[in-house]
Amino acid sequence: MALLLATSVVLLAGRVWAQRQSAVTSDASMQVKSVADGFGLPDAPETALPRQQSSSASLEQSSQSGPEQGRQTKRILGVFPNFRSVSVNSQLPAQSVKEKFTGFRQDSFDYSSFILVAALSGVSQLQGSTPEYHTGPAAYGRYYWHSFADQVDENLWVEFLLPSALHQDGRYYTLGNGSAKRHNGFAKRAGYALSRVLITRRDFGGSSFNYSEVIGAGTSAGIANAYHPSSDRGWSKTGERWALNVGIDGGSCILKEFWPDINHFIFRNKW
Numbered sequence: 001m002a003l004l005l006a007t008s009v010v011l012l013a014g015r016v017w018a019q020r021q022s023a024v025t026s027d028a029s030m031q032v033k034s035v036a037d038g039f040g041l042p043d044a045p046e047t048a049l050p051r052q053q054s055s056s057a058s059l060e061q062s063s064q065s066g067p068e069q070g071r072q073t074k075r076i077l078g079v080f081p082n083f084r085s086v087s088v089n090s091q092l093p094a095q096s097v098k099e100k101f102t103g104f105r106q107d108s109f110d111y112s113s114f115i116l117v118a119a120l121s122g123v124s125q126l127q128g129s130t131p132e133y134h135t136g137p138a139a140y141g142r143y144y145w146h147s148f149a150d151q152v153d154e155n156l157w158v159e160f161l162l163p164s165a166l167h168q169d170g171r172y173y174t175l176g177n178g179s180a181k182r183h184n185g186f187a188k189r190a191g192y193a194l195s196r197v198l199i200t201r202r203d204f205g206g207s208s209f210n211y212s213e214v215i216g217a218g219t220s221a222g223i224a225n226a227y228h229p230s231s232d233r234g235w236s237k238t239g240e241r242w243a244l245n246v247g248i249d250g251g252s253c254i255l256k257e258f259w260p261d262i263n264h265f266i267f268r269n270k271w
Contacts, residue, residue, distance in 0.1 A: 070176030
């Protein structure tokens with residue numbers, strides 16, 4: 001399921017990128033440079049500003065506009081939370097612990113989260129992925145609360161507890177297309193997005209290994225052994241949940257990176 005989601009996002013983003021390339025004229029030398037640089041993984045763009053104001057006053061400061069600059073919206077398709085995505089060239093102060101908790105709460109208890117868990121639980125029940133849950137409405141309830149608990153557990157560690165303790169910034173900073181002098185191709189942007197599961201920003205600037213993601217996803221996978229049935233426990237099952245958590249987060253980063261392009265070229269900035 002996670003692999004299919006990530007593949008679909010990459011294909012859709014590739015289609016959007018192709019549409020953009022046909023609509024934008026550029027000289028041949030820039031196109032060659034774009035291909036040559038396609039597989040470079042740049043550091044996270046810009047550097048977080050020191051905290052000088054509260055969250056309520058921290059508006060994104062960007063002098064650029066338009067889809068090429070990677071303007072993010074608060075929701076994807078007007079439904080799915082995108083509160084922790086930062087538009088290209090925006091400079092934000094460091095997050096407070098309260099702001100990190102707010103991000104965890106929004107991603108975990110937004111109305112869309114309940115809808116998504118409901119859909120995934122239905123698919124799992126149809127596939128009979130956990131026979132111990134049996135069948136019928138009671139079984140669906142078991143699928144639902146286990147899936148919901150997994151989601152909240154991972155968000156708690158990845159978005160709040162570890163980022164607060166390790167002073168890491170869990171927001172997604174969009175790379176975007178870049179300027180005329182520094183063009184970012186599709187491959188570079190996709191590689192950058194996937195690399196964010198391993199590389200993140202520190203609260204007060206600079207990049208570091210994303211301990212919050214890697215350790216947080218593994219910790220939540222281990223905790224799940226306490227409430228999952230015996231067939232879903234053990235080292236192999238824990239490793240599968242760990243990989244699934246990281247894979248889903250990587251696919252989510254790709255979607256966030258190309259969402260401004262998708263929103264413009266397919267939906268004409270409807271969202």
